[in-house]
Amino acid sequence: MSKSNFSRRGVLKTGMVASAGLALPQYLSAQESGYTNAPGDSEVILGFNVPQTGPYADEGADELRAYELAVEHLNGGGDGGMLPTFSSQELDGTGILGREVKYVTGDTQTKSDAARASARSMIEKDGAIMITGGSSSGVAVAVQALCQEAGIIFMAGLTHSNDTTGKDRRANGFRHFFNSYMSGAALAPVLEAAYGNSRKAYHLTADYNWGYTTEEAVRTSTEAMGWETVNTVLTPLTQTDFSSYIAPVLNSGADVLVLNHYGGNMVNSLTNAVQFGLRDAQANGQNFEIVVPLYSRLMAKGAGANVKGIFGSTNWHWSLQDAGSQAFVRSFGTKYGFPPSQAAHTCYVQTLLYADAVTRAGSFNPCAVDEALEDFEFDGLGNGPTLYRGEDHQCFKDVLVVKGKENPDNEFDLLEIVEVTPAAQVTYPADHPQFAGGALGSCNPGA
Numbered sequence: 001m002s003k004s005n006f007s008r009r010g011v012l013k014t015g016m017v018a019s020a021g022l023a024l025p026q027y028l029s030a031q032e033s034g035y036t037n038a039p040g041d042s043e044v045i046l047g048f049n050v051p052q053t054g055p056y057a058d059e060g061a062d063e064l065r066a067y068e069l070a071v072e073h074l075n076g077g078g079d080g081g082m083l084p085t086f087s088s089q090e091l092d093g094t095g096i097l098g099r100e101v102k103y104v105t106g107d108t109q110t111k112s113d114a115a116r117a118s119a120r121s122m123i124e125k126d127g128a129i130m131i132t133g134g135s136s137s138g139v140a141v142a143v144q145a146l147c148q149e150a151g152i153i154f155m156a157g158l159t160h161s162n163d164t165t166g167k168d169r170r171a172n173g174f175r176h177f178f179n180s181y182m183s184g185a186a187l188a189p190v191l192e193a194a195y196g197n198s199r200k201a202y203h204l205t206a207d208y209n210w211g212y213t214t215e216e217a218v219r220t221s222t223e224a225m226g227w228e229t230v231n232t233v234l235t236p237l238t239q240t241d242f243s244s245y246i247a248p249v250l251n252s253g254a255d256v257l258v259l260n261h262y263g264g265n266m267v268n269s270l271t272n273a274v275q276f277g278l279r280d281a282q283a284n285g286q287n288f289e290i291v292v293p294l295y296s297r298l299m300a301k302g303a304g305a306n307v308k309g310i311f312g313s314t315n316w317h318w319s320l321q322d323a324g325s326q327a328f329v330r331s332f333g334t335k336y337g338f339p340p341s342q343a344a345h346t347c348y349v350q351t352l353l354y355a356d357a358v359t360r361a362g363s364f365n366p367c368a369v370d371e372a373l374e375d376f377e378f379d380g381l382g383n384g385p386t387l388y389r390g391e392d393h394q395c396f397k398d399v400l401v402v403k404g405k406e407n408p409d410n411e412f413d414l415l416e417i418v419e420v421t422p423a424a425q426v427t428y429p430a431d432h433p434q435f436a437g438g439a440l441g442s443c444n445p446g447a
Contacts, residue, residue, distance in 0.1 A: 035365045036151035036446030037129040044099040044364065046071070046351070047106065047128030049119050049143060050157065054110035055237065055264040056135035058298045059343040063133055063157055064105065065336055066344035070351035073331070074101045081331040082352060085324040085380040090359040097358060108134055110237070112142035119143045123150050129364055130155060132350050135263065135343060137161030137210035144173035151446015153366045155350040158343040160262075160294055162213040165394035166435035171443045172366055174373055174393045176353065177346045178426070180210070181434050183293045183313040184217035186399040186421035188225055190311060195256065195289055197226035202254035204245055204269060206261050207234040214260045217434060218293050230254045235261070235269070242269040246276045255283035258291045266292055267302035274306045295402055298341045300414035307404030307414065314400045316345040316382050317417060325382040339412050349381045353388075367443040384423070391430040392440065396423045 039045070048067045051060035073081045076093035083091050095101050104126045106118025115134065122128040123146075131147050132155040134140045140159035147154035148170040156164060156175040160183070165175050191199075201222060205211040211234070219229050230253050235245055246269070249257055257278060261269050273279070273290060281288040292299075295312030318329045318339035328348060332340040340348075353373065361368035374390035383397040401419035408414050428435070 034445065035367075037123065037127045039099055039127075039129060039364060042099060043102050044096050045126060045128050046101060046103045046354075047119065047122035047126065047131040047133075048103055049106045049108055049115060049122065049131055049133040050347075051110045051135050051139075052105075052107040054108075056110045056158075056262070057264075058302070059135040059158055059263060059296065059341065060108070060133075062298065062341045062344040063135065063347040066332070066340060066348040067103065067132070067351060069332060069335055070348045071101045071103055072335075074351070074355055078335070079327075079331055082324050082328050082348070082381055085327050086352060086356070087379040088356045088360070090356050091352065096355045097362070097364070101355075104128060108136070108139045108143075110136045110139065112136075112138050115139040116142050116146050119146055120150075123147075123152055128152070130354055132354070133157040133347065134159060136208070137164055137213075138208045140164050140175075141168045141209065144168065144170050148172045148441070148444055151366055151444045153354065153369050155354050157347045157350065159210070160214065161210040162217065162434050163209045163438075165392045165438075166213075167437035169392050169438040169440050171370060171393075171440045174350075174353075174388065176350050176388075176395045178313075178315050178397075178399050179394065180213040180217035180293075181428055181432070182399050182426040183214065184221035185426045185428075186313050186401050186419070187218065187291070187293060187311065188221035190401045190419050191222065191291065192225045194311065195286075199227045199256045199286075199289075200230045200254045200284060201227055201256045201258050201291075202230055202249050202252050203232040203258045203260055204242070204249075205232060205234050206265055207236055210262070211260045213434065214293050215258075218258055218260070218291075220434070227256070235265070237265065239265065240268055242272040243276070245269070246272045246278070249273075249278065250276065250281065253284070255286050256289045256291060258293065260293060262294055262296075263299060264302065266299050270303050270306050270310075279306075295415060296342050297339070297412065297414060298343070300404060301411065303404075308406050309404055311401065311403045311418070314402050314415070315342045317342065317400055317402065317415060318345075318412070319415075319417065320382060322380075322382060322384070324380045328382065345382060352381070353378075366445045370443040387423075389430070392435070392438070396427050398423055399426050 108115035292312040357372035
């Protein structure tokens, strides 16, 4: 179980509530205030649960930077970041409903059990009223379910699996990040234009729910335009050397390798693919190609020159020129000395969206927050006009198709935006087959 660094963050412990002679965690006394971890008059505590170790630790570090920046801006520090560009205009730098924002952190380790344990600790021991974070869909699904049970709002961090707002959706959970279906819908037209409609694809897929839904989404969208899938192979999340998985690709009859890998997994598998000569190979009379469905600047940095010319999709990129994106890039760059990743962006935005929903609702009650976020339309936070759909708590906004830049100007200029896919092209009905089987249920305030 990971330890919350409660004291290191300078937050005063909320203490325990006495009942029948026993010291109980505050969340167990929700009956007194009507909902879990109701804050006092002076401060409110948020829980930031990120991978500080494990294969997604780079994303976790950037998420934590973004959370710290969001807290600074909510409390009136710095230049305010996206507060002035956010269309809602409810946040004024005086905390949330007049309470100073404090926070605690946990390490998910990119493991569902560890993530639940750290989230539970932040709720039960530290009094966190909202949990956010994660860079794994398995973690997001697990923590979202825990928050539903505890009566806490979960503002998902980096989670791309369809399951998060599909079969595992929960009324207390909300996702700003895009999903696997959206990647497939955005990528397919670009891939067809670049590589034609008669390709043969070989998928290497991370063996957990994000990998499964991403493979399904990309496979479905590419097969619909004429591509053939020749093989799909699962790889362990803990794998670091993918040589044994890459070698069979050369003799498979495939002419495209799809790497349904993220973070350090993608860096390692792409590096192995290049070492085996796939980027210089020919197959079926065509140049062999590699596709990375979910990209990030941090992954591109790790993979170096190997990403040049490789297509993928991303939720957001620091080069976007809208006022909100540039305000965030400026704030983040001033504080940390480099541009933010998509993981940082979505975590910063989720924190502001939660604070804004509480402010508009005039209450920290999870059910009031739920009502304020459902079908909320906003702008000014990057990606253009955005809808938080009430049916499944999924955000709908423009999706970016990117590729590795051939001649980057600097160490951060690694991806170029080749297509801004409009939200309408990636929107689907809530009961779409790739999202079937889920039900939001009712908001749980924990009382």
